Amino acid sequence: MDGFQRRREQKKQNILEASLRLFMDYGIQKVSIAEIAKTAKVSQVTIYNYFQNKHTLIHDVFIYYVDQSFKRFEVIIVSEAPFPEKIQQVIFNKQEVAAQINQEFYQHLMQEYSKEGNYIEKIYNEKALPYFSKLFQEGKDQGYIDPGLSDEAIMFYVQMLKDYVQREDVYAKILPLTEEITNIFFYGIIGKKE
Amino acid sequence: MDGFQRRREQKKQNILEASLRLFMDYGIQKVSIAEIAKTAKVSQVTIYNYFQNKHTLIHDVFIYYVDQSFKRFEVIIVSEAPFPEKIQQVIFNKQEVAAQINQEFYQHLMQEYSKEGNYIEKIYNEKALPYFSKLFQEGKDQGYIDPGLSDEAIMFYVQMLKDYVQREDVYAKILPLTEEITNIFFYGIIGKKE
Amino acid sequence: MDGFQRRREQKKQNILEASLRLFMDYGIQKVSIAEIAKTAKVSQVTIYNYFQNKHTLIHDVFIYYVDQSFKRFEVIIVSEAPFPEKIQQVIFNKQEVAAQINQEFYQHLMQEYSKEGNYIEKIYNEKALPYFSKLFQEGKDQGYIDPGLSDEAIMFYVQMLKDYVQREDVYAKILPLTEEITNIFFYGIIGKKE
Amino acid sequence: MDGFQRRREQKKQNILEASLRLFMDYGIQKVSIAEIAKTAKVSQVTIYNYFQNKHTLIHDVFIYYVDQSFKRFEVIIVSEAPFPEKIQQVIFNKQEVAAQINQEFYQHLMQEYSKEGNYIEKIYNEKALPYFSKLFQEGKDQGYIDPGLSDEAIMFYVQMLKDYVQREDVYAKILPLTEEITNIFFYGIIGKKE
DNA sequence: AATGAATGAGGGTTCATTCAT
DNA sequence: GATGAATGAACCCTCATTCAT
Numbered sequence: 001m002d003g004f005q006r007r008r009e010q011k012k013q014n015i016l017e018a019s020l021r022l023f024m025d026y027g028i029q030k031v032s033i034a035e036i037a038k039t040a041k042v043s044q045v046t047i048y049n050y051f052q053n054k055h056t057l058i059h060d061v062f063i064y065y066v067d068q069s070f071k072r073f074e075v076i077i078v079s080e081a082p083f084p085e086k087i088q089q090v091i092f093n094k095q096e097v098a099a100q101i102n103q104e105f106y107q108h109l110m111q112e113y114s115k116e117g118n119y120i121e122k123i124y125n126e127k128a129l130p131y132f133s134k135l136f137q138e139g140k141d142q143g144y145i146d147p148g149l150s151d152e153a154i155m156f157y158v159q160m161l162k163d164y165v166q167r168e169d170v171y172a173k174i175l176p177l178t179e180e181i182t183n184i185f186f187y188g189i190i191g192k193k194e
Numbered sequence: 195m196d197g198f199q200r201r202r203e204q205k206k207q208n209i210l211e212a213s214l215r216l217f218m219d220y221g222i223q224k225v226s227i228a229e230i231a232k233t234a235k236v237s238q239v240t241i242y243n244y245f246q247n248k249h250t251l252i253h254d255v256f257i258y259y260v261d262q263s264f265k266r267f268e269v270i271i272v273s274e275a276p277f278p279e280k281i282q283q284v285i286f287n288k289q290e291v292a293a294q295i296n297q298e299f300y301q302h303l304m305q306e307y308s309k310e311g312n313y314i315e316k317i318y319n320e321k322a323l324p325y326f327s328k329l330f331q332e333g334k335d336q337g338y339i340d341p342g343l344s345d346e347a348i349m350f351y352v353q354m355l356k357d358y359v360q361r362e363d364v365y366a367k368i369l370p371l372t373e374e375i376t377n378i379f380f381y382g383i384i385g386k387k388e
Numbered sequence: 389m390d391g392f393q394r395r396r397e398q399k400k401q402n403i404l405e406a407s408l409r410l411f412m413d414y415g416i417q418k419v420s421i422a423e424i425a426k427t428a429k430v431s432q433v434t435i436y437n438y439f440q441n442k443h444t445l446i447h448d449v450f451i452y453y454v455d456q457s458f459k460r461f462e463v464i465i466v467s468e469a470p471f472p473e474k475i476q477q478v479i480f481n482k483q484e485v486a487a488q489i490n491q492e493f494y495q496h497l498m499q500e501y502s503k504e505g506n507y508i509e510k511i512y513n514e515k516a517l518p519y520f521s522k523l524f525q526e527g528k529d530q531g532y533i534d535p536g537l538s539d540e541a542i543m544f545y546v547q548m549l550k551d552y553v554q555r556e557d558v559y560a561k562i563l564p565l566t567e568e569i570t571n572i573f574f575y576g577i578i579g580k581k582e
Numbered sequence: 583m584d585g586f587q588r589r590r591e592q593k594k595q596n597i598l599e600a601s602l603r604l605f606m607d608y609g610i611q612k613v614s615i616a617e618i619a620k621t622a623k624v625s626q627v628t629i630y631n632y633f634q635n636k637h638t639l640i641h642d643v644f645i646y647y648v649d650q651s652f653k654r655f656e657v658i659i660v661s662e663a664p665f666p667e668k669i670q671q672v673i674f675n676k677q678e679v680a681a682q683i684n685q686e687f688y689q690h691l692m693q694e695y696s697k698e699g700n701y702i703e704k705i706y707n708e709k710a711l712p713y714f715s716k717l718f719q720e721g722k723d724q725g726y727i728d729p730g731l732s733d734e735a736i737m738f739y740v741q742m743l744k745d746y747v748q749r750e751d752v753y754a755k756i757l758p759l760t761e762e763i764t765n766i767f768f769y770g771i772i773g774k775k776e
Numbered sequence: 777a778a779t780g781a782a783t784g785a786g787g788g789t790t791c792a793t794t795c796a797t
Numbered sequence: 798g799a800t801g802a803a804t805g806a807a808c809c810c811t812c813a814t815t816c817a818t
Contacts, residue, residue: 008777029223032812043779045815054813139383146385153374154383156367164354173350180347188382189333189348191340202802226787237804239790248788396798417611421792431800433794442792527771534773541762542771544755552742561738568735576770577721577736579728590781614808625783627811636809 012050015040019061028058070127077131083139088182090135091161132158144186161185206244209234210258213251222252264321271325277333282376284329285355326352338380351379400438403428407449411493416446458515465519471527476570478523479549517543532574549573594632597622598646601639610640652709659713665721670764672717673743714740726768739767 018040051057139145212234245251333339406428439445527533600622619626633639721727
């Protein structure tokens with residue numbers, strides 16, 4: 001990549017980052033192109049030079065976001081930590097780009113991209129799922145997970161917890177419940193039978 | 195209530211119902227007053243005769259929604275069904291006003307009402323929480339729930355599952371997993387020890 | 389006039405008075421029919437039963453206003469006070485319905501009715517002008533007014549002073565100047581030559 | 583100022599001029615942004631690119647107007663014409679931006695600016711008042727004005743006449759009375775004593 | 777390639793006026 | 798005759814997007 005290309009990429013990333021920041025703070029619909037342009041210190045038209053329209057900008061921001069979070073996710077999975085710790089980190093660690101993610105942003109993506117591009121599906125099936133499978137297999141091998149459970153079901157649970165924990169309105173409330181929640185995750189509401 | 199009053203109430207409810215329907219299908223911001231008016235078969239101004247502005251309309255729609263769902267929730271709790279069935283119904287039965295609820299609508303409310311009116315907090319603390327407590331006590335008495343678990347922690351799980359199940363993008367996927375998910379809820383990922 | 393008619397007249401006057409009050413306080417354009425209805429404690433439609441539309445309502449309010457002020461004006465003119473005192477009263481006394489009249493109201497009338505109905509012209513020519521003529525003749529006879537001056541010119545001056553004094557933004561400032569202003573009116577800027 | 587800036591200024595002035603023209607002809611409230619846009623041959627949004635909202639547009643139009651009128655006023659005052667002619671020009675010459683000024687426009691500004699910005703007060707006290715003082719002193723020195731009269735009182739008269747002459751509804755009527763009115767201004771209703 | 781300027785379409789809201797009881 | 802309810806038209810303003818330089 002020559003200097004020219006590099007500067008171009010840099011500018012593009014500036015726009016993506018500004019957009020992501022704003023989307024996560026205020027939601028998608030509340031953020032205008034003009035606002036993004038001002039934050040990224042470019043003109044509105046420059047944005048249109050890099051991205052077809054707001055729709056594809058959102059799409060690209062999302063991909064940028066997923067790629068970034070995925071890298072951090074990967075680190076946890078391949079680490080040498082014991083299984084329960086890994087699970088806890090995946091669920092509770094705010095390892096995402098931002099500490100708090102605007103839910104509307106998240107929802108919008110889920111809604112939009114479950115229909116068309118289906119990028120989220122694709123990336124999860126291609127990348128996350130194998131990692132999760134590996135993680136769950138590890139759990140099953142070490143006796144932490146019932147071997148009869150399907151990966152889909154466990155993944156649903158993990159995903160759900162992960163999502164929920166990230167919600168601004170929820171996070172504060174459950175902080176003191178972390179241990180209990182983890183316990184229920186492992187042993188169910190019926191509790192550990194010793 | 196005379197005929198006048200009754201027709202007025204009826205029309206108001208029409209607007210509320212149309213709004214709720216649209217909000218749940220498309221989200222709040224995407225739905226214009228004009229659209230609501232057309233759906234409810236009234237003029238835009240009529241809406242303004244009943245509700246001060248869009249903001250308070252949303253508020254009122256929300257209250258309408260909460261009240262309605264709560265009635266159905268109550269029915270389940272006080273029924274004579276065995277505990278596990280009750281829990282399953284609370285979580286999985288689409289007892290809500292609508293089969294599918296738009297998440298942005300839900301998020302908006304959560305966000306909004308965690309700040310101001312705090313109506314959701316109030317109704318949950320005053321009405322839902324006691325019912326939940328009673329239900330959980332029932333579960334503990336019958337050995338379905340570890341007596342050491344706090345109501346808050348269990349409620350978190352129930353609420354999370356309930357919310358998640360309602361999401362458009364999620365519902366279809368987990369339908370075949372219902373049984374497994376219930377199992378995890380009861381026995382954790384470690385599974386039932388027999 | 390029977391009791392029925394009387395009640396009708398009473399209601400009509402209520403509306404007129406409410407309108408006048410509001411017009412003078414806030415100006416014409418800022419006052420809605422709904423506001424008048426609420427102030428007069430009638431329904432909006434009732435207003436339309438008495439007055440064709442807002443336009444004619446304004447017209448009628450104006451006539452109501454002019455008639456009322458005219459009565460008070462007449463009192464001064466026919467009184468036994470000496471000429472200079474009469475003039476001063478006509479100009480400076482806030483003998484109008486309201487202490488302060490919203491200028492927009494006044495202007496609107498002037499503008500509107502100098503074109504069409506021309507009611508103000510008519511009433512002034514028919515009623516005020518003769519009185520003014522009489523007053524000015526009195527002044528000329530007593531040596532207070534140059535006999536060479538036309539009634540129109542003097543009337544313009546009196547009217548102008550009267551209007552100006554009534555303006556909210558002007559009144560306070562000129563209060564301490566009353567005497568000087570009267571002097572200039574009588575003797576001009578060149579002053580009394582003794 | 584480069585070509586960019588200059589064209590921008592030009593366009594801004596177009597909008598100001600169109601607004602002023604319309605405000606003066608029809609009053610402020612009756613003139614919509616759409617109408618201004620059409621008159622200035624720009625889109626509505628362009629207006630919003632230059633002015634925050636209608637309120638500040640009105641404000642800026644007013645400043646534009648005051649500045650322009652003041653320049654012409656200054657020319658008269660510093661000219662070499664004899665005193666009576668100057669006075670007559672100040673009062674009667676339609677030296678203002680427009681031949682006729684809508685009174686509602688004027689009133690609105692007076693009302694508005696007696697409260698907040700107070701721009702009119704400021705400009706009059708800082709700029710107009712000194713000029714007027716100088717003019718009146720000239721009149722006193724040359725025996726045209728009674729030295730005992732306060733500047734405030736004379737200014738009141740001048741201002742009043744100036745305002746009144748500008749009124750659409752008044753102008754036509756007093757045109758034939760110009761001479762008489764000037765006489766009254768100089769010598770009062772009692773007339774010149776020779 | 778990048779920008780300031782411009783725009784069509786649409787959104788929420790208000791108002792004078794009419795309908796239906 | 799009086800009212801509550803309803804409405805079409807208009808207004809201010811915002812936004813994603815394009816034009817012209």
